Amino acid sequence: MERIDHVGVFIEVSEEQLRKERNKTRELRKSGWWKQRIAAGKCYYCAGSFSARELTLDHVVPLVRGGRTTRGNCVPACKLCNSKKQDLLPSEWQEYLEHLERQVD
Numbered sequence: 001m002e003r004i005d006h007v008g009v010f011i012e013v014s015e016e017q018l019r020k021e022r023n024k025t026r027e028l029r030k031s032g033w034w035k036q037r038i039a040a041g042k043c044y045y046c047a048g049s050f051s052a053r054e055l056t057l058d059h060v061v062p063l064v065r066g067g068r069t070t071r072g073n074c075v076p077a078c079k080l081c082n083s084k085k086q087d088l089l090p091s092e093w094q095e096y097l098e099h100l101e102r103q104v105d
């Protein structure tokens with residue numbers, strides 16, 4: 001049996017749902033709402049300033065974990081945060097965010 005993470009809720013997402021959500025993501029990226037968000041130039045996670053081109057669309061709850069492509073679940077993230085998030089388990093990502101918050105204080 002595959003262990004997904006040690007927090008432990010396994011959500012089964014069908015290929016079809018993933019495909020639908022990815023299509024929605026493409027549409028959302030073209031929307032005025034998204035263009036405004038990246039024009040603001042702020043990474044949602046580290047709050048760093050970036051040009052619109054450096055920001056990627058990140059799903060707070062990843063699609064493979066049952067997240068949806070809604071405005072509430074899509075945030076601009078810099079490439080560093082985005083690639084870090086992908087490598088980390090949810091609990092490790094939480095630690096990373098807490099670490100960032102401590103740096104701000």
Ligand SMILES: [Zn+2]
Nearest residue numbers: 043046078081
């Ligand atoms: Zn960032």
